[in-house]
Amino acid sequence: MSDFQYIKSNKYTDYDTIYKQCSGPGGLQLAEFMAEKMGLAPGQKLLDVGSNRGFQTCFLAKEYGVFAVGIDPWDDREQGNPMVDHLQANARQWNVENAVVGIKMGVPDTHFACYAFDAVYSTTALEMVRVSQGIQGYMKCLKEIYRVLKPGGTFGLGEPMHLDVRIPSDLEPYVSQGEYPWKECFRALPETTELVRSAGFDIVEAAHAPHARQWWMAFAEHDPFCKQTPEEDPKTLAVDGGRWTSFGYIIARKPL
Numbered sequence: 704m705s706d707f708q709y710i711k712s713n714k715y716t717d718y719d720t721i722y723k724q725c726s727g728p729g730g731l732q733l734a735e736f737m738a739e740k741m742g743l744a745p746g747q748k749l750l751d752v753g754s755n756r757g758f759q760t761c762f763l764a765k766e767y768g769v770f771a772v773g774i775d776p777w778d779d780r781e782q783g784n785p786m787v788d789h790l791q792a793n794a795r796q797w798n799v800e801n802a803v804v805g806i807k808m809g810v811p812d813t814h815f816a817c818y819a820f821d822a823v824y825s826t827t828a829l830e831m832v833r834v835s836q837g838i839q840g841y842m843k844c845l846k847e848i849y850r851v852l853k854p855g856g857t858f859g860l861g862e863p864m865h866l867d868v869r870i871p872s873d874l875e876p877y878v879s880q881g882e883y884p885w886k887e888c889f890r891a892l893p894e895t896t897e898l899v900r901s902a903g904f905d906i907v908e909a910a911h912a913p914h915a916r917q918w919w920m921a922f923a924e925h926d927p928f929c930k931q932t933p934e935e936d937p938k939t940l941a942v943d944g945g946r947w948t949s950f951g952y953i954i955a956r957k958p959l
């Protein structure tokens with residue numbers, strides 16, 4: 704287990720709110736973990752791909768002093784308004800409205816200039832593209848991220864992944880269910896690392912997050928959809944017991 708200290712995110716302890724505003728495991732701890740690995744620094748221009756309600760985007764702007772653009776193509780499932788509206792509302796709450804902007808769009812169809820960003824951050828987003836648009840669609844997204852990054856810029860990708868083992872037979876039915884079945888969405892770390900490399904990036908670091916299991920269990924406990932449907936993701940995670948489900952991260956650099 705790593706001795707990584709969550710110094711910035713542990714100031715925020717209302718986990719029900721964090722997991723309501725974020726969508727997926729890790730919440731603000733994930734954002735801090737990635738930011739430290741990426742070496743985010745004040746004044747950098749950061750693109751957050753799949754920013755959802757922008758809670759992590761605002762955290763990164765507030766705690767790391769970056770200027771952050773969050774992009775997300777979806778509308779809120781319940782209220783029907785764009786996710787980026789939530790981002791702007793959160794930016795006001797976090798007092799970072801001068802440092803955060805949300806745009807309703809997604810990769811690969813952005814309209815940013817080449818070399819527009821110092822860093823790109825994307826967590827728990829692109830694996831859904833892989834299900835809906837296959838490897839080719841996923842590669843288009845990676846290439847777009849490569850295009851908009853400055854030479855020398857950093858890409859931090861965090862994704863639900865699985866350990867490099869076969870799906871345990873008792874777990875198989877649980878990871879085969881739903882609109883985005885986990886067995887379709889989640890890939891092993893070497894496979895995804897190779898895709899990032901083949902988009903042109905140099906790989907700086909690729910590993911499973913040391914606290915992946917804790918992040919997933921916090922998600923099971925605090926995410927509002929998990930609370931409503933304990934027989935779905937929380938049950939899957941209980942059956943899994945840390946044997947297959949994980950969370951991987953890849954830190955990559957666009958060559959100079």
Ligand SMILES: C[S@@+](CC[C@H](N)C(=O)[O-])C[C@H]1O[C@@H](n2cnc3c(N)ncnc32)[C@H](O)[C@@H]1O
Nearest residue numbers: 725726727752753755775777809810826827828
């Ligand atoms: C599960 S949320 C993750 C939010 C946040 N990054 C986190 O880790 O909590 C994933 C988001 O990715 C967005 N998304 C889906 N397809 C996308 C695309 N092609 N480009 C950018 N975002 C996309 C969805 O709209 C959704 O809000």
